[in-house]
Amino acid sequence: MIDPKxxxxxxxxTEHAIRNRVDDMARVIAExxxxxxxxxxxLVVQASAYIAIDAxxxxxxxxxxxxxxxxxxxxKASLPVTADEIHAYLSRVVFGTDRVDSVFGDAExxxxxxxxxxxxxxxxxxxxxxxGWNDWLDVIESAIETADVVPGTAAPMVMNRYLKK
Amino acid sequence: MAEFLVHERxxxxxxxxATASTSPAPSGGWDECPCRCGxxxxxxxxxxxxxxxxxxxxxxxxxxxxxxxxxxIPYTRRQAFDAASNPGGPELGSRGWLALWERRAAGEDVxxxxxxxxxxxxxxxxxxxxxxxxxxxxxxxxxxEAWKADRAGKLGDELAQAKAELAESKAERSxxxxxxxxxxxxxxxxxxxxxxxxxxxxxxxxxxxxxxKTAESQRRHAADGAEQEGKADELKRGRRHxxxxxxxxxxTAAVEAGNAIGTTSHVLTSGEGSIISAGAAMVAAxxxxxxxxxEKKA
Numbered sequence: 001m002i003d004p005k006x007x008x009x010x011x012x013x014t015e016h017a018i019r020n021r022v023d024d025m026a027r028v029i030a031e032x033x034x035x036x037x038x039x040x041x042x043l044v045v046q047a048s049a050y051i052a053i054d055a056x057x058x059x060x061x062x063x064x065x066x067x068x069x070x071x072x073x074x075x076k077a078s079l080p081v082t083a084d085e086i087h088a089y090l091s092r093v094v095f096g097t098d099r100v101d102s103v104f105g106d107a108e109x110x111x112x113x114x115x116x117x118x119x120x121x122x123x124x125x126x127x128x129x130x131x132g133w134n135d136w137l138d139v140i141e142s143a144i145e146t147a148d149v150v151p152g153t154a155a156p157m158v159m160n161r162y163l164k165k
Numbered sequence: 166m167a168e169f170l171v172h173e174r175x176x177x178x179x180x181x182x183a184t185a186s187t188s189p190a191p192s193g194g195w196d197e198c199p200c201r202c203g204x205x206x207x208x209x210x211x212x213x214x215x216x217x218x219x220x221x222x223x224x225x226x227x228x229x230x231x232x233x234x235x236x237x238i239p240y241t242r243r244q245a246f247d248a249a250s251n252p253g254g255p256e257l258g259s260r261g262w263l264a265l266w267e268r269r270a271a272g273e274d275v276x277x278x279x280x281x282x283x284x285x286x287x288x289x290x291x292x293x294x295x296x297x298x299x300x301x302x303x304x305x306x307x308x309x310e311a312w313k314a315d316r317a318g319k320l321g322d323e324l325a326q327a328k329a330e331l332a333e334s335k336a337e338r339s340x341x342x343x344x345x346x347x348x349x350x351x352x353x354x355x356x357x358x359x360x361x362x363x364x365x366x367x368x369x370x371x372x373x374x375x376x377x378k379t380a381e382s383q384r385r386h387a388a389d390g391a392e393q394e395g396k397a398d399e400l401k402r403g404r405r406h407x408x409x410x411x412x413x414x415x416x417t418a419a420v421e422a423g424n425a426i427g428t429t430s431h432v433l434t435s436g437e438g439s440i441i442s443a444g445a446a447m448v449a450a451x452x453x454x455x456x457x458x459x460e461k462k463a
Contacts, residue, residue, distance in 0.1 A: 093447075
């Protein structure tokens with residue numbers, strides 16, 4: 001289960017990211033502490049993966065990720081992050097095995113691209129029912145919590161349930 | 166003559182009857198009419214004299230004949246007996262005889278000369294009015310007195326018995342009154358009890374109604390709670406709900422990737438691992454940046 005306090009901090013950071021309030025982001029992250037931010041960072045990566053997968057409607061290949069990155073970079077949030085940066089982050093960090101600091105040489109980039117990517121993804125791919133990004137995060141967090149308790153041995157049955165036409 | 170004969174026959178017959186236990190009538194009859202009615206009747210001509218209509222022993226004798234032309238009182242069997250039983254008394258059917266009766270009726274002790282046992286008009290009436298008079302002795306005789314004493318005894322017994330029955334009846338009545346009174350008390354107590362039960366019943370009904378109202382209220386609260394809980398569950402489920410249309414494609418891709426690599430679970434595990442490692446790398450990068458930036462600003 002996601003700790004409510006962690007979730008609250010996660011949403012504060014996400015909101016600051018969406019509004020591009022860098023100082024506020026830095027303050028909240030620093031005040032949260034390294035341990036708490038470790039949990040938040042995990043949520044940032046998983047939420048980004050969820051949106052990319054959901055948007056691709058399949059296990060995303062490179063073309064999917066590029067399209068997702070393009071759409072995200074053009075979101076209404078107008079954040080200082082490019083489509084290439086988003087694509088690099090998604091393909092190499094989120095769905096790859098590279099470390100973020102090895103992908104982006106600039107420390108600030110390495111720190112902010114993941115947060116700006118999630119912010120853009122939330123704004124660009126928010127559900128069509130007219131709900132906000134907070135509601136979208138509710139759905140994503142529920143999926144993360146469910147996946148946390150589903151063992152690998154349940155995967156065939158999950159596939160049977162959802163792949164069966 | 167005819168009237169005399171009537172008198173004579175009457176006298177002989179009834180005096181014999183009345184004095185049966187004392188002195189029989191003279192066999193030759195009486196020298197003169199004992200009624201002293203003033204008629205000129207002579208001595209009896211004997212038992213063989215011719216009977217005329219209305220004589221004793223003939224039809225209508227009892228009630229039709231009169232002693233005297235002036236006597237308007239009907240000559241009855243009872244009157245005849247009285248007259249015959251009182252040879253020294255007033256003449257039968259006369260006003261004198263009536264006066265004697267009246268005197269006796271007023272309580273005067275009038276004795277009939279020549280008779281040792283006095284008898285009263287009441288005795289005569291009692292005897293004459295008795296439907297069984299032919300089987301009981303006539304008044305003026307010891308047998309009559311004995312009969313009267315016997316009858317008085319019987320009456321006394323009857324009276325005593327009646328009194329006893331009355332007392333018993335009174336006791337029974339008293340007992341019934343007591344019973345009725347007790348029953349009335351009992352009914353009153355039962356009425357009181359019924360009234361109390363009805364009152365208790367009303368109170369219980371009110372209490373039941375109150376409890377039902379409370380229970381209904383609690384049911385409503387429980388229903389509201391369940392509804393809220395249901396909504397919360399639904400919300401929770403909704404929050405956990407994945408958009409199936411999109412997830413299907415994801416899983417299809419996962420299966421495809423899994424097939425390429427070897428197993429589906431391996432793909433998922435590998436993906437999860439990559440996410441975790443990515444998060445860890447991000448912590449180092451982002452936290453250090455934030456801390457540095459914030460410290461500089463502070």
